[in-house]
Amino acid sequence: MSAGTQSAPLPRxxxxxxxxxxxxxxxxxxxxxxxxxxxPMHFIALGxxxxxxxxxxxxxxLTHNGxxxxxxxxxxxxxxxxxxxxxxxxxxxxxxxRERTALIVSACVAAGLAVGLxxxxxxx
Amino acid sequence: MNxxxxxxxxxxxxxxxxxxxxxxxxxxRDDGFQxxxxxxxxxxxxxxxxxxxxREQDPTLAYRFAxxxxxCGSCAMMVNGRPRWTCRTRVAAVAEGDxxxxxxxxxxxxxxxxxxxMEPFFTKWTAAHGAFEPGETPLGDFAVVAPDSxxxxxxxxxxxxxxxxxxxxxxxxxxxxxxxxxxxxxNRAWTLINDVRDQGRExxxxxxxxxxxxxxxxxxxxxxxxxxxxxxxxxAIAGLKRETARTxxxxxxxxxxxxxx
Amino acid sequence: MSPLLxxxxxxxxxxxxxxxxxxxxxxxxxxxxGLTAGExxxxxxxxxxxxxxYGTFVVAxxxxxxxxxxxxxREWTPWxxxxxxxxxxxxxxxxxxxxxxxxxxxxxA
Numbered sequence: 054m055s056a057g058t059q060s061a062p063l064p065r066x067x068x069x070x071x072x073x074x075x076x077x078x079x080x081x082x083x084x085x086x087x088x089x090x091x092x093p094m095h096f097i098a099l100g101x102x103x104x105x106x107x108x109x110x111x112x113x114x115l116t117h118n119g120x121x122x123x124x125x126x127x128x129x130x131x132x133x134x135x136x137x138x139x140x141x142x143x144x145x146x147x148x149x150x151r152e153r154t155a156l157i158v159s160a161c162v163a164a165g166l167a168v169g170l171x172x173x174x175x176x177x
Numbered sequence: 178m179n180x181x182x183x184x185x186x187x188x189x190x191x192x193x194x195x196x197x198x199x200x201x202x203x204x205x206r207d208d209g210f211q212x213x214x215x216x217x218x219x220x221x222x223x224x225x226x227x228x229x230x231x232r233e234q235d236p237t238l239a240y241r242f243a244x245x246x247x248x249c250g251s252c253a254m255m256v257n258g259r260p261r262w263t264c265r266t267r268v269a270a271v272a273e274g275d276x277x278x279x280x281x282x283x284x285x286x287x288x289x290x291x292x293x294x295m296e297p298f299f300t301k302w303t304a305a306h307g308a309f310e311p312g313e314t315p316l317g318d319f320a321v322v323a324p325d326s327x328x329x330x331x332x333x334x335x336x337x338x339x340x341x342x343x344x345x346x347x348x349x350x351x352x353x354x355x356x357x358x359x360x361x362x363x364n365r366a367w368t369l370i371n372d373v374r375d376q377g378r379e380x381x382x383x384x385x386x387x388x389x390x391x392x393x394x395x396x397x398x399x400x401x402x403x404x405x406x407x408x409x410x411x412x413a414i415a416g417l418k419r420e421t422a423r424t425x426x427x428x429x430x431x432x433x434x435x436x437x438x
Numbered sequence: 439m440s441p442l443l444x445x446x447x448x449x450x451x452x453x454x455x456x457x458x459x460x461x462x463x464x465x466x467x468x469x470x471x472g473l474t475a476g477e478x479x480x481x482x483x484x485x486x487x488x489x490x491x492y493g494t495f496v497v498a499x500x501x502x503x504x505x506x507x508x509x510x511x512r513e514w515t516p517w518x519x520x521x522x523x524x525x526x527x528x529x530x531x532x533x534x535x536x537x538x539x540x541x542x543x544x545x546x547a
Contacts, residue, residue, distance in 0.1 A: 074398035075349060082395075082510060089503045092533060096496075099540035102479060102547040109547075110475035129465060136458045139451050142396050146415040146448070171466050353513035388512065392439035418444060425441030 077158040081138040084131035084165075091128055129172040134165030193219050198275060200268060202226060204238070205280040206290045211235075217275070223256055223263035227279065227291065239289040247405065250341030254291050255280040260346040262405045283346040284359075298342050298361065305362035306384045309369060310377025320374045331371040335364045335413050337406050344400035344410055356389040360400035360410035363391050367413035370420060382421050391417035443505050450502040457495040482544040489545045496537030504529040 101108040116125070138161050144150040150157075194217035202213045204227075213230045224242055231238040242252035247265040254263050256271055257278050268277065285293040322329050344360035351357050366385045369375050385391050391414045400410040439447070468477065482488050504526040511517050 072397070072399065072402075074396060074402070078395045078397050082506075085503070085506050086510065089507055089529075092499065092503065093536055096533070096536035096540040100536065100543045102475070103539070103543040106475045106479050106547060109478070113473050113475055116473075129462070132458060133462060136455055136462075140455060143448065143451065143455075145396050145398075145411065146418055149412050149415060151409075151412070168462055168466070172469060350513070386441050388439060392441065392444040393509070421441040422445045422448075426445060429442060 073158045077138055077141060077161065080134060080162065081142070084135040084138070087128065087131045088135060126169050126173050130165050130169030133168035134162065137161040137164045194221075194269060200226065200272065201276045202230065203276070203278045204230070204291065205278075206238070207287070210278075217268065221268045223254070223261070223266045223268060223271070223277070223279070224252055226268060226277065227254075227263065238291070240291040248339065250339035253282055253341045253343050253346070253405075255283060255346065260343040260403055262341060262343070265405060282342055284348065284351045285342065285346065293342075295342060298340070298345055298359070301358045302340070302362040302365060304384060304389075305358045305366045306369070306377055306381040307362055307365040309372065310375050310381070312376025316374060322373060328371040328373055331413075331416065332368045335368045335408055335410070338364055338408060339406070341405065343403050343405055347399040347403040349397050349399060350393055350395055354388070354393060357393050358385065358389055358391075360394075360414065363394075363417055364408065364410040364413040367416050370417070379424070382417075382424050385417050386421045386425075391421060394418070439505065439509060446501055447505040450498040453494065453498040454502055457491070457498065460491070461495065479544055479547050483547060484545065489541055492541040493538060496541060497534060500530050500533035500537060503533060 098112055099109070101112050115121070138158075141157050141161055144157070198217040199214055200217045202215070203210045204213065213234055215226065215229055215234070218225070224245060227238070227240050228242075231240070240252075240254070242264060243249040244251075245264045247262055250262075252263045253260055255261075255278075256263065256266060257273060258280075259271075260282060261271070263279075271277070279291060281287045281291050282293045285295065285297060288294050338361060340361055342361070344364075345351060348357070348360055351359050363385055366381055370378060370381060375381075394411070394414045396411060396415075398411045401408075401412070404410065468481075507529065508522060508526045511522060
């Protein structure tokens with residue numbers, strides 16, 4: 054590759070590409086924060102089983118309302134999203150995957166939302 | 178691809194502006210934005226615009242350029258919010274409704290108007306051990322480097338960097354973590370890690386590790402998207418992540434397990 | 439982030455990728471027809487494979503999460519230095535204790 058073989062790609066109208074990588078990292082980060090905040094509560098809730106199945110059952114009863122359902126859907130989506138976006142990072146870092154970032158990111162987001170949607174459809 | 182732009186068909190809208198069209202240019206100066214208006218011309222570049230403004234309207238406008246042909250790397254600016262070489266960017270390709278916004282490169286201190294101080298950029302380049310390290314004793318013989326060896330290919334992928342600072346201005350991690358070495362310095366370090374003649378490998382791997390180093394890269398890929406030379410610093414940084422991890426594991430193993438063996 | 443923290447975070451990421459896939463599958467299966475404590479505990483009580491799986495999951499998550507939080511706090515807040523590192527160790531310890539307690543709770547309940 055001599056100095057003469059590479060140069061600025063000729064600019065085209067509307068050359069500013071969508072910042073797919075930025076969106077990926079931001080979603081990865083926000084979903085990670087949500088999961089980190091949720092995790093201790095999740096553990097404490099399951100820990101109530103130590104005081105018997107009834108305690109856990111009554112705790113689960115608290116979750117049967119619209120707000121909690123929405124939050125649960127968000128968390129399941131966040132978990133799926135965080136996982137697939139993490140796989141994107143590993144693919145780039147360890148296997149030098151060079152596919153179009155935008156494509157990978159949209160696939161990741163779609164996979165995350167699909168899992169969340171399955172949860173919503175499967176749940177009561 | 179430095180071949181001249183293919184002769185554009187007559188009235189190619191990316192080359193030929195409509196007759197009599199005017200361009201409105203907002204330039205960030207030391208005391209806020211200032212607006213200039215000038216005539217559009219065929220095949221006009223951003224650098225042509227800045228030069229015309231400085232010669233015909235305001236001789237106090239400060240900016241930097243040297244070669245005008247995409248070789249020296251000194252004319253980069255933020256053009257409509259995106260870092261670009263102004264000499265290789267046509268107005269017709271980036272103007273939004275006959276308007277342009279020009280700002281100094283992001284993430285670097287401003288000297289005056291559109292000229293930034295590149296010192297932090299080059300300080301980090303040095304901090305990442307960006308200089309070839311020949312070692313205390315020269316090699317006994319010429320190093321034989323096969324052009325298609327993996328190391329030489331890795332060097333080739335990053336060697337054309339001319340330190341224009343576009344990737345540094347594009348990088349969000351630099352703006353969040355001012356200590357971060359940045360894509361150009363890390364890309365340079367990766368080319369030297371793959372240079373079989375270089376004797377400074379271990380020290381360089383230490384220099385590019387830590388909270389200011391390669392592990393802080395979040396793979397936003399802004400550097401790779403914006404590099405005017407179409408280099409891919411993201412993958413150079415990924416290479417450093419792998420190599421520093423491998424070396425750290427080897428050292429960890431040597432420290433904790435070799436003695437008992 | 440030092441290279442060893444990087445290895446720890448990416449290494450646990452690989453474990454978590456497998457664990458999360460299994461966990462998501464379990465969630466989708468478990469929520470059909472609504473969650474009840476009886477159903478959950480029916481699957482988990484005395485199930486050693488379950489305990490080992492979730493024990494590994496908890497430890498991997500407890501290593502993975504604080505390393506990520508540390509980077510976020512360093513970049514988005516002015517918090518740096520030893521106090522931050524200490525606090526993140528605390529978060530890791532908290533997640534291990536609470537998580538293992540939860541896995542044990544549904545195992546012995």
